[in-house]
Amino acid sequence: MVKVSAGHGIEIDLDGIRIGLDDHDGNGVDYVFVSHAHGDHLRKVSRNLPAICSEETAMLAAAKGVDLKIASLPGIELFPSGHILGSMALRVGHSLLYTGDVCDRSRGPIRGFDPPKVETIIIESTFGFEEFRFPKLEDVLGVAKDCIDDCFRKDIPVVVMGYALGKAQQLEFLLDEFRPSYVHPLLAKYDDIYRLFGIGIREKVNVDEACRMKLLEKKPWIIFAPCRSGRSSFNLYFKKRFGARFMAFSGWACDKRYKDAMGVDEAFPLSDHCDFDGLLRTVKRSRAKRVFTTHGFSRELAEHLRKIGYDAQPLVRDQRTLHRYLRED
Ligand SMILES: [Zn+2]
Incomplete structure (x- = not known):
């Protein structure tokens, strides 16, 4: 059983093992996942807990004075998210994908994100508003x-x-x-x-x-x-x-x-994030039936996704509990 909640930050409960996602203060979790080394994902992150992250992220974080102890967990897979060097999305079994910051367009040496198939996706929505359509x-x-x-x-x-x-x-x-x-x-x-x-x-x-x-x-x-x-x-x-x-x-x-x-x-207009269409493309390609949106225009993106037939809702970080539980296949 995988459970998602948003208390001290977004958390996943994987059969009793609790993982805090990005900039999690470590309160009440066993591991933290650090999708990439941008400051807003490191500011509060617990340095005492094992960190699920790429080697690149650990090195870049160290250059910012944040030491991460790299760990891995069975059932957890990482996929390059196309945002910056070492940025990763996290998949739990085949049920849940957390994108972190994501970009589906290849730019120079960074390849665009190719989402794996999942039941549920938690996707960032920095540019999740229709006015954000980037030129080629x-x-x-x-x-x-x-x-x-x-x-x-x-x-x-x-x-x-x-x-x-x-x-x-x-x-x-x-x-x-x-x-x-x-x-x-x-x-x-x-x-x-x-x-x-x-x-x-x-x-x-x-x-x-x-x-x-x-x-x-x-x-x-x-x-x-x-x-x-x-x-x-x-x-x-x-x-x-x-x-x-x-x-x-x-x-x-x-x-x-x-x-x-x-x-x-x-x-x-040059971005390391998906634009509005890129976010919709990523959701579609993941084949997810349920969508949680986080950061930026999370409400607007969730609303648009609902209009086109998805079961979508914003994941508000300060929300104490989420009444929705996600079941693994
Ligand atoms: Zn970032």
């Missing part, structure tokens, strides 16, 4: 590359920004043709781990070093940096000192207000 990767990249080319022709340097872990490495891989390129130190430590697992991200001089060696005096260049507001001190320095243009990459760029809110020159 090639189209986004084509426009972004034209934009950088245009800057380079005018000797204008460019700062490319994305989440420090995952998005930034994608961008470094996909925009490798623009040189010379430099990397923010925060990204460099994750780049090293990506390389360790065979992802060909070229080594670069770090920005601090490039400043010291006065390499940035010779324009144009490209810097890969974490996603920060155009008004942050790091960005203002490069804007004032070198006249750099700032380009941000995020799924939120689908919302026209994102560019101004971030204070950047350009914003491109």
Whole structure:
């Protein structure tokens, strides 16, 4: 019998063994599952309990100062979820699939999620709202590359920004043709781990070093940096000192207000999550009959799924108990 509840976080009870899913504080569970190493999945996670996660996630978490003791359990399988290096979905027998953060589109070195068949799926819903439909990767990249080319022709340097872990490495891989390129130190430590697992991200001089060696005096260049507001001190320095243009990459760029809110020159809709259609595709391909949605637009996605015939409901994390029990085949 598999039981799902949402008290201290989402929990699965597998024949008496309790597993806390993502950012679980460990209260009352025997194991924690860490789907991937993004901060919002690690913030509260118990460091004392055995952690079901990939080796990549354990290394990336260690780089953030979170030590995870890797464990495995019979009846539990992990499937690459296509979000970032090492991100995994968890399947319990053939009955339940928890996606964690998920993306069904292949992007550069990361392959899109291929969901296994299950009875019930717990799916993230960060972009589970109809307005979030991402253009094709090639189209986004084509426009972004034209934009950088245009800057380079005018000797204008460019700062490319994305989440420090995952998005930034994608961008470094996909925009490798623009040189010379430099990397923010925060990204460099994750780049090293990506390389360790065979992802060909070229080594670069770090920005601090490039400043010291006065390499940035010779324009144009490209810097890969974490996603920060155009008004942050790091960005203002490069804007004032070198006249750099700032380009941000995020799924939120689908919302026209994102560019101004971030204070950047350009914003491109590139995400490591499924868009609305991708979430529907993932549910359909999993052949699940029951759906729980979590994070982001969980209510909206569940409502849409109900309209098209699924037994779907949002899984609210602060909910004390869930009256629904899930039975294994
Ligand atoms: Zn994530």
